[in-house]
Amino acid sequence: MNNYKFGTKAIHAGQEPDPATGAIMTPIYQTSTYVQESPGKHKGYAYARGKNPTRIALEKCIASLENAKHGLCFSSGMGATDAIIRLLRPGDEVIATDDLYGGSYRMFTKIFAPAGIVFHFADMHDMGSVEKLINAKTKMLWVETPTNPTMKIIDIVKSAAVARAHQLLLVVDNTFASPYLQNPLDLGANIVVHSVTKYIGGHSDLVMGATCTNDDAIQEQLAFIANSCGAVPGPMDSFLALRGVKTLHLRMERHCSNGKAIANFLKQHPKVDKVYWPGFPDHPNHDVAKKQMKDFGGMISFTLKGNSMEEAFRMASRTKVFSLAESLGGVESLIGHPASMTHASIPKEIREKAGVVDSLLRLSVGVEDIDDLISDLDQAIG
Ligand SMILES: *Cc1c(COP(=O)(O)O)cnc(C)c1O
Numbered sequence: 001m002n003n004y005k006f007g008t009k010a011i012h013a014g015q016e017p018d019p020a021t022g023a024i025m026t027p028i029y030q031t032s033t034y035v036q037e038s039p040g041k042h043k044g045y046a047y048a049r050g051k052n053p054t055r056i057a058l059e060k061c062i063a064s065l066e067n068a069k070h071g072l073c074f075s076s077g078m079g080a081t082d083a084i085i086r087l088l089r090p091g092d093e094v095i096a097t098d099d100l101y102g103g104s105y106r107m108f109t110k111i112f113a114p115a116g117i118v119f120h121f122a123d124m125h126d127m128g129s130v131e132k133l134i135n136a137k138t139k140m141l142w143v144e145t146p147t148n149p150t151m152k153i154i155d156i157v158k159s160a161a162v163a164r165a166h167q168l169l170l171v172v173d174n175t176f177a178s179p180y181l182q183n184p185l186d187l188g189a190n191i192v193v194h195s196v197t198k199y200i201g202g203h204s205d206l207v208m209g210a211t212c213t214n215d216d217a218i219q220e221q222l223a224f225i226a227n228s229c230g231a232v233p234g235p236m237d238s239f240l241a242l243r244g245v246k247t248l249h250l251r252m253e254r255h256c257s258n259g260k261a262i263a264n265f266l267k268q269h270p271k272v273d274k275v276y277w278p279g280f281p282d283h284p285n286h287d288v289a290k291k292q293m294k295d296f297g298g299m300i301s302f303t304l305k306g307n308s309m310e311e312a313f314r315m316a317s318r319t320k321v322f323s324l325a326e327s328l329g330g331v332e333s334l335i336g337h338p339a340s341m342t343h344a345s346i347p348k349e350i351r352e353k354a355g356v357v358d359s360l361l362r363l364s365v366g367v368e369d370i371d372d373l374i375s376d377l378d379q380a381i382g
Contacts, residue, residue, distance in 0.1 A: 014056070033048065058071075058241050066179045074208065078195075081107060083231065084211060085112050095122050095130055097147055124154045144172075148176060161188070171191045172184035178200060181297055206241060252297075260279055263279060271304055271382075274302060298365035300365060322335040322380075339351060
C-alpha cells in the first residue's frame with residue numbers, strides 16, 4: 001500500500017476483505033479473548049489487550065498515512081503521550097515546546113516531574129535556546145507544530161538536526177496538522193503522536209490516540225508499554241476511527257479552504273485585533289509552514305480589540321453554527337476560549353506569555369458551507 005497516494009491509502013491501507021465472508025468493511029472483533037487449539041498454540045491472537053484485528057487494521061492505516069513502518073493505537077492521545085514518556089527513566093530530561101497542549105503540560109509537570117523526569121519548556125523558534133538546555137541527561141525533544149492555540153510553527157527539519165547532533169529522540173505531536181498536511185517522520189522525527197480524537201477520527205464520536213515510528217526497537221518498547229499498562233482502544237472505537245479516516249483527505253481540503261476564508265474575514269474585521277493563522281504571509285514562520293505543510297489547516301485563533309474577557313465570552317455564547325466546546329478537528333465547527341477551557345490548568349503568567357490572553361478565541365473550522373460560517377461569526381461579533 002505504501003506506494004499508493006494519500007487518498008487511496010486512507011481508504012484501503014491495512015484493510016483486506018474479510019477472509020471468512022468477503023465483507024469489504026473490517027469486522028468489529030468484539031472479543032476479549034481467542035480460543036487456543038492447545039496451550040500456546042493459536043493464530044497469533046491470545047488476549048485482546050495485546051492484539052485485536054480491528055485495531056491492527058487501524059494501526060496499519062494510520063502508519064501508512066504517516067509513511068511509517070509501525071503504528072500503535074491507544075485509548076486516548078494522552079494514553080499515547082504517556083506511553084512515549086514511559087520510554088524514559090528518572091533523571092532523564094525532556095525539552096518541550098513552550099506553548100504546549102494543556103493536557104500534555106499537565107501530564108509532564110504533575111505526573112512525570114514528581115516521578116523524577118525533568119522537563120524544560122523552550123521557545124523553539126530559536127534552536128540556540130534549545131541547545132543551551134541540552135546536557136548529558138537530555139533524552140528527548142518534544143515538538144508540537146502548529147502549536148495550540150497561537151499557531152506557532154516549529155521547523156521540524158531544524159529540530160531533527162539538533163536531535164540527531166545530540167542523540168535525542170525527536171517526538172512530534174502532529175494532531176493539529178494531521179497526516180494529510182504534514183509527515184514529521186519524513187522530516188527526521190523518530191516518533192509521531194496523534195490525538196486520533198481530532199482530525200483522524202474527524203466526527204467527534206470517539207477518544208483515541210496513536211503513535212507511529214520507523215524504528216523497530218522503539219515500536220517494540222511502545223507495544224510492550226501498551227500491553228503492560230493497558231491504555232488500548234476497544235474494537236468499536238477502532239472501527240469508528242477506520243470509518244472516519246477514509247474521508248480524511250476530503251475533509252482536510254474543506255477544512256483548509258474554509259479556514260483560509262475565515263482567517264481573511266477576521267483579519268479585516270474592525271473588532272478583531274490579532275489573527276493567528278500560518279497561511280498569512282506576515283505570520284512569523286509562514287515560510288517554514290509552506291515548506292513542511294501541504295496547506296495551512298482549519299485552526300485559527302484571534303483576539304478582540306480591548307482584550308475583554310466578557311466580550312470574548314459573549315461572542316462564544318452567541319454563535320449558532322459554531323458550537324462552544326473543547327476539542328477540534330471534527331466536521332462541525334467549534335469555538336473555544338482557551339484561557340478558561342483548554343489552558344485553564346496553565347498558570348496565568350505562563351499562558352499570557354504564550355499569547356493566551358483573556359480575549360483569545362480559538363476556532364476549529366469545520367466542513368459546513370462557508371457562507372453560513374462567516375455570517376454566524378459576523379452576527380456573533382456584533
Ligand atoms: C487533544 C490533544 C491531545 C490529547 O488527546 P486526547 O485524545 O484528548 O487524549 C494531545 N495533543 C494535542 C495537540 C491535542 O489537541
